[in-house]
Amino acid sequence: MMNNDAKTSSLAHIENLIPSLSIDCVIVGFKNQELHVLTMKLKGADLNALPGGFVRHHENLDQAALRTLKERTGLTVTFLEQFYTFSDVNRGKDKRIEQHLNKANLLTPGTKIWMQQRFISTAYLALVEMNQCDLKPDLLSEKCEWYPMNNLPHLLFDHNTIITKALEHLKVKIRYLPIGIALLPHKFTMKEIQSIYEFILNKKLDRANFQKKILRLGFLIRHEKQLSGGAHKAPYLYSFDRKKYNLLVENGIGFI
Amino acid sequence: MMNNDAKTSSLAHIENLIPSLSIDCVIVGFKNQELHVLTMKLKGADLNALPGGFVRHHENLDQAALRTLKERTGLTVTFLEQFYTFSDVNRGKDKRIEQHLNKANLLTPGTKIWMQQRFISTAYLALVEMNQCDLKPDLLSEKCEWYPMNNLPHLLFDHNTIITKALEHLKVKIRYLPIGIALLPHKFTMKEIQSIYEFILNKKLDRANFQKKILRLGFLIRHEKQLSGGAHKAPYLYSFDRKKYNLLVENGIGFI
DNA sequence: ACAAAAGTGTTATCCTTACACCCATGT
DNA sequence: ACATGGGTGTAAGGATAACACTTTTGT
Incomplete structure (x- = not known):
C-alpha cells in the first residue's frame, strides 16, 4: 500500500x-x-x-x-x-x-x-x-x-x-466502412456528416454528389421534421438505420 | 550467464x-x-x-x-x-x-x-x-x-x-496500395500478380479486366522477352517500375 | 428583394463488368 | 487440328464530377 x-x-x-x-x-x-x-x-x-x-x-x-x-x-x-x-x-x-x-x-x-x-x-x-x-x-x-x-x-x-x-487510421477506415454513428447525436444534418468526411479526408467534397452517394448506401433515415431556429432554409434531419449500418460495417463498402 | x-x-x-x-x-x-x-x-x-x-x-x-x-x-x-x-x-x-x-x-x-x-x-x-x-x-x-x-x-x-x-490487414491494404513487389521475383507474369490479388481478396477476378486495371496504374514494365519452356502460349514477363510503384505507395490508389 | 443555405436535376466522362474474339504453342 | 492459356476488343450499365437550377427562410 x-x-x-x-x-x-x-x-x-x-x-x-x-x-x-x-x-x-x-x-x-x-x-x-x-x-x-x-x-x-x-x-x-x-x-x-x-x-x-x-x-x-x-x-x-x-x-x-x-x-x-x-x-x-x-x-x-x-x-x-x-x-x-x-x-x-x-x-x-x-x-x-x-x-x-x-x-x-x-x-x-x-x-x-x-x-x-x-x-x-x-x-x-x-x-x-x-x-x-x-x-x-x-x-x-x-x-x-x-x-x-x-x-x-x-x-x-x-x-x-x-x-x-490515429487520423491516418481513420482515413483508411473511411474508405471501406461507414463512419459517423459514434460521433453524431441521434439526429443530425447532412452537412454535419459531410464535414466529418471532409475533415478526415482533408478535402472539400461536392455537396450534391456527397448526398447522392451516401444516401445510395441506404443507412440513413430522413426525418420530415426539420431544424428550427437556424438561419436560411432548414435542412432535413437524419438518423442512422443501425441494422443497415452494421451490415455495411460487416461487409464493407466495396472497392474491388 | x-x-x-x-x-x-x-x-x-x-x-x-x-x-x-x-x-x-x-x-x-x-x-x-x-x-x-x-x-x-x-x-x-x-x-x-x-x-x-x-x-x-x-x-x-x-x-x-x-x-x-x-x-x-x-x-x-x-x-x-x-x-x-x-x-x-x-x-x-x-x-x-x-x-x-x-x-x-x-x-x-x-x-x-x-x-x-x-x-x-x-x-x-x-x-x-x-x-x-x-x-x-x-x-x-x-x-x-x-x-x-x-x-x-x-x-x-x-x-x-x-x-x-494478418490476412485481413492485407485485404485492407490491397484496396489502396499496390501489393506484390516484395513477394515476386524481379520478373513475373500477369497471372502471378493476379493470383496474389485473388488469394488476398478471396475471389476470382476477370483476367482481361484485371490486366487493364493494373496496367492503367502504370507501375508495371512489360518485357518483350517471353517465358520459354511452358506449355501453350508464352505470357509476357513484367517487372515493377519502382519509382512509380513507390509514388503510388505514398499517394495511395484513389477511392474517394 | 436578396443572400445564404439546402434540395434536386443534368450532362459528359470515366470505370466496371461480362463477355467475345483472336493469337501462340505443345501435344 | 485442337485444346489450352494468353492478349485484346467491345458494348451496356453504373458511378463520378462539375455545375446549373430551384426552394426555403431570415433580414
Whole structure:
C-alpha cells in the first residue's frame, strides 16, 4: 500500500500492473464541423497529454482501454479500436515534464519510479459523442480539455505523433466502412456528416454528389421534421438505420 | 550467464530483454499461385509456431522484428509492418507445449521461467521472396517450414488467429496500395500478380479486366522477352517500375 | 428583394463488368 | 487440328464530377 496525502499522488496497487506497458487513448469527438481530441491538462503546469493508463495482470489491452475511456468520459459503449503500438526508445523522454515533476512534489517515490520506466504503449482510437461525455481528470491532471484536431498544442511525449497516426487510421477506415454513428447525436444534418468526411479526408467534397452517394448506401433515415431556429432554409434531419449500418460495417463498402 | 549444454537451450542475456513483451512475425511468401506462411517446427514434437522474438531494452519493436526476420530468413530489406498487438490473458496457454516441455528437458530453468510469463505480443507482417530466404531455425525449433496460408496446421497458442488478422490487414491494404513487389521475383507474369490479388481478396477476378486495371496504374514494365519452356502460349514477363510503384505507395490508389 | 443555405436535376466522362474474339504453342 | 492459356476488343450499365437550377427562410 502506498502513501497518498493531499500533496502527492500515487497509483493504487502498482504491483498489479504489468511493467513497461501502457495504453493511450485518442478520444475523438465532433463539434462545429471539426474533429476534436480529448487531452488532460496536468496539475500546475501548462502541459497536456493524451488520457492513458496501465495494464493489469488479469486484463487484456482492450479492457485496459475500455477502463480508461470509462474513467475519463463515463462512456461504456462507443467505437473503440486499437490502431498501433508505439515503442520508440525515447518516446517517454520530455524535458518539460521532468522539470515540472522536479519542481513540484506531485508524486510519491514509488509512483515516480514507476513513471520513469520506458513504456511501450498501445494506442486506441475512440469515437464519442462529445456532449455525452462526463469528463473526469486523473491523478496527475487538473482538468480535461478538448482541442480541435488540427489546432493542437504541443502535447507531451510522442502524443502528437500518435494523434497523426490515429487520423491516418481513420482515413483508411473511411474508405471501406461507414463512419459517423459514434460521433453524431441521434439526429443530425447532412452537412454535419459531410464535414466529418471532409475533415478526415482533408478535402472539400461536392455537396450534391456527397448526398447522392451516401444516401445510395441506404443507412440513413430522413426525418420530415426539420431544424428550427437556424438561419436560411432548414435542412432535413437524419438518423442512422443501425441494422443497415452494421451490415455495411460487416461487409464493407466495396472497392474491388 | 546461463548454462547452455547440448541438451538444454537458453536465451542469451535474459536480463537484457523487456519482460512480458514479445513480437511475432507472419512471414509471407508466394509460390504456386498461393500465399505461404513460414513456421517453426519445434524440436522433438509435431508442433509448429510462428517465428518470434523478444524486445531488448535498447531497441524498439520494429528493430526487434527486423532482427527476428533477419535471423530466420537472412533478409534485411523487405516489406515489414506492424499490424496488431495481441494481449488475451490466456493467449500463451497451450496444453500441447506444456506437456512437451515437461517431457523433454529442453530448457534451462531460467529460460523455462521466462517462457512461462504472460506475453503481450506485437505482430508484424513481412512479405518476402520465398526463394531468397536462407532459413535458420531458432533455439527451440529443429527446422523452418512453409505452409500454404489456407492449409495451415493447428499452430501453437493464438498463432492461427494472428495469421487470420494478418490476412485481413492485407485485404485492407490491397484496396489502396499496390501489393506484390516484395513477394515476386524481379520478373513475373500477369497471372502471378493476379493470383496474389485473388488469394488476398478471396475471389476470382476477370483476367482481361484485371490486366487493364493494373496496367492503367502504370507501375508495371512489360518485357518483350517471353517465358520459354511452358506449355501453350508464352505470357509476357513484367517487372515493377519502382519509382512509380513507390509514388503510388505514398499517394495511395484513389477511392474517394 | 436578396443572400445564404439546402434540395434536386443534368450532362459528359470515366470505370466496371461480362463477355467475345483472336493469337501462340505443345501435344 | 485442337485444346489450352494468353492478349485484346467491345458494348451496356453504373458511378463520378462539375455545375446549373430551384426552394426555403431570415433580414
